[in-house]
Amino acid sequence: MNEAALFTGDSNEAWELPSRGIVGMLCLIVAEATIFLIFVVAYVYYLGKSLAGSTPHDVLSIPIFTTICLLSSSITVHLAVSAVHHGRSMLASIWLVATVLLGTIFISGTAMEWYHLIYRDGLTIQTNLFGTTFYSLVGLHATHVIFGLLMLSFAFLFSLRGHLTTEQSNRMEVLALYWHFVDAVWVVVFLVVYVLGR
């Protein structure tokens, strides 16, 4: 068999495929979105069905400030990516640290909210269906925020040491994509839990 013929096709036309990192992350995001969807469905399904204990209206207050912080961190991470893209490592560090700070404010807000819910209102995951669905849904999101913050902090450390060069801009984009997803999920959680569900 003349193998050569198979391998000497006309490769003049440009053959460019999407980057692996972006496609993989998009797939992961679809899978994750489905997981969140199931928890949101459970939350909505059990709204008002708790037999005892507190209700969302009694104990939840709308976390406007921390929400604004989290959503603006999408902008800062975008600016960080474009800084990396243009090879401006210093600027990237600044935007990255801003993103981490904003995310930390958000997660501290969640921590304070949970502290009050547990110690002031006596609402735990065991209390009733509201506790069960609230902590699992918001907790699932918080886990994703913490994971994202860890990755962003690593990126920040790398940028300080000058390892975040233009070649890494693709990886930064993948990380930013994840972070945008975490923010987008929060919009849904915020609407379902704090606006409609209350």
Place this chain on the structure above:
Amino acid sequence: MDGTLVEAEEIALRNSALQVLHNWVTTVDHKKIGLMYIGSSLLFLVIAGIEALVMRIQLAIPNNTFVSPQAFNRLFTMHGTTMVFFVGMSILFGFGNYLIPLMIGARDMAFPRLNAFSFWCTFFGGVLLYFSYVGGNGLSGAGSAPDVGWWAYAPLTARPFSPGHSTDYWTLAVLLSGVSSIGSAVNIVTTVVSMRCPGMTLGRMPLLVWLYTVMSMMAFVTVSPLTAAQIMLMLDRYVGSHFFDTQAGGSAVLWMHFFWIFGHPEVYILIMPAFAFANEIIPVFSRKAIFGYPAMVAASVGIGFVSLSVWAHHMFTVGMSAGANTFFVLATLTVAIPTGIKIFNWLATLWGGKIHFTTPMLFAIGFLFQFLLAGLTGVMVGAAPFDWQLSGSYFVVAHFHYVLVGAILFMLFAAFYYWYPKMTGRMANEALGKWHFWLFLIGFHVTFDFMHIPGILGMPRRIYTYEAERGWMVWNLIVSSGALIQAVATLIFVWNLIWSYFKGPLAGPDPWDAWTLEWSTSSPPPEYNFAITPVVESRRPLWDLKHPEDSDSYYE
């Protein structure tokens, strides 16, 4: 002097054995991982097959006391869980892993380490599931294997109904398998989207690659709900939340929804690769290009979408509203349209072809016939009024085994015989293969054709024994003897795999005169598949090469 030499040789041999083991355990090569997936699922296939045989022995005669009721519950739970998660999913991902990079002209999967992680995750999950027999109450308590059924309906899985750790083993094992499946699915889609060789446009991809892509996309929107549901079940069991706790207002039906949102598309996830194998094998042994390539792709995507809205046909007897029942009947029956298109296209491919009745082709033809029959009983139980009569009876068991064994397993056997030369470099024995086919065909029909009858006569599934006067005995005896015939046939198959590995004639790169890219490499393929990245110009690159006067690229 002599003694030390022998000793040195022994040490060298031992070292090389360790080296080989080390190479397999640490490998990130997609072919080795694929083979490990296939090997581990064959192991679990044998275990779950033995469980099925024990159940059939128990049910062969009335008032049998071969196993206890509790042991029977464990058997059907373990059989179902093993077959779906640790045989079905892993064997299909195994073939996918092996074939996809070869077929699209890539050197490996997109994320080789994630690939290895996925395999070890699912393998460990299977080991964990079976460890439950020695864990939990320990060996002295005869183990505490899960006994909640593979559907694990709430509140059966709640602490009061399922004390001990058996259900924890189940949920952890399934969770691990789910994580592994999502990882593999992400890997497959990414590989197909971003690793195709130059010229391999979407319209030129082998249909196998198309179907695996659809299957993987289905996997990450349906396995994830299962993963979410497993997390909820764990929270219920470990930290006392109330998702499925009816005492605190939780809902058992919500578990059913969450489970079947995964559970039904799962059947399509399992059968997509079977379709994929048929799409490769039937054309090659008919010596014709597949009929209606675009229609096949469209039908696969169609099945993918429709299958996402059919899950509640498992719940017609739960007491949903008439509107919901109607919707799910219609959605379920709609699947018949794309599957019908597929069957007609396979028949059209066969039509007027020079058919070669090799073992893979025999299994493929068996698949066509049996898949059609399975679809017909599927239409029966897909209609709510009919399902009200037969839900929870052996008719349903017969129907889904018709799909799982008659369609999926037959096509898997075909795939084994078809790609065995590529994977091992040697041909599988045709005579043994034909013995395997005919015996298995007979065993299959004796088992599952007759299993419909006790179902219609009212025999419920999941019962461990029955009284003689029910009139189910003759049918059960026939069914059980059919299961034994299948077991003998499977032994022939396993013997064939082993014998041919050592004694089979050398295969050469392209023993079937096929036309997809994997047959352009040596058998087995070298470490990185292709020394030079191939460039393709049509759907049948190898055909173009062998028949330059009749190249497909002229017709595109």
